[in-house]
Amino acid sequence: xxxxxxxxxxxxxxxxxxxxxxxxxxxxxxxxxxxxxxxxxxxxxxxxxxxxxxxxxxxxxxxxxxxxxxxxxxxxxxxxxxxxxxxxxxxxxxxxxxxxxxxxxxxxxxxxxxxxxx
Numbered sequence: 007x008x009x010x011x012x013x014x015x016x017x018x019x020x021x022x023x024x025x026x027x028x029x030x031x032x033x034x035x036x037x038x039x040x041x042x043x044x045x046x047x048x049x050x051x052x053x054x055x056x057x058x059x060x061x062x063x064x065x066x067x068x069x070x071x072x073x074x075x076x077x078x079x080x081x082x083x084x085x086x087x088x089x090x091x092x093x094x095x096x097x098x099x100x101x102x103x104x105x106x107x108x109x110x111x112x113x114x115x116x117x118x119x120x121x122x123x124x
Contacts, residue, residue: 012031012038014030014040014062014102017040017124018040018042021042022042023042024042024043024045024098025041025042025043026041026042026122027039027040027041027103028040028041028121028124035106035107036104036105036106036107037105037106037107038103038104039102039103039104039105039121040062040100040101040103041100042098042099043093043095043099043100043101044099045094045095046093046094047092047093048092049090050090050091051087051090051091052085052087052109053087053088054087054106054109055087055105055106055109056084056086056087057085057087057091058082058084058104058105059077059083059084059102059103060081060082060101060102060103061077061078061081061099062079062100062101063099064079064095064098064100065077065095065096065097066094066095066101067094068083068085068091068092068093068094069092069093069094070089070090070091071090072089
């Protein structure tokens with residue numbers, strides 16, 4: 007196994023599509039991913055896992071039925087399992103996501119984005 011740093015900005019420069027997470031590493035059964043987002047994602051929840059969001063660039067709002075949280079660069083939020091939510095970005099934002107390997111980003115495997123590794 008090669009020992010090297012993962013350059014997140016370099017990984018983000020390799021794609022332009024929104025809401026299409028890209029796996030950049032893994033640890034303890036979890037995928038570490040970067041994603042570009044713009045606009046509103048689908049309302050969804052995850053029955054078996056929390057949902058981790060760390061903003062690298064830009065701003066996002068995570069809407070829930072109990073209220074919203076707005077995040078800027080360097081800020082993170084964890085949506086507890088089972089809580090319906092949707093991330094919204096008025097302008098393009100870049101995020102780091104950490105999820106259990108195989109977790110569908112929509113909460114439903116039938117409608118989830120295919121995770122590719124870069």
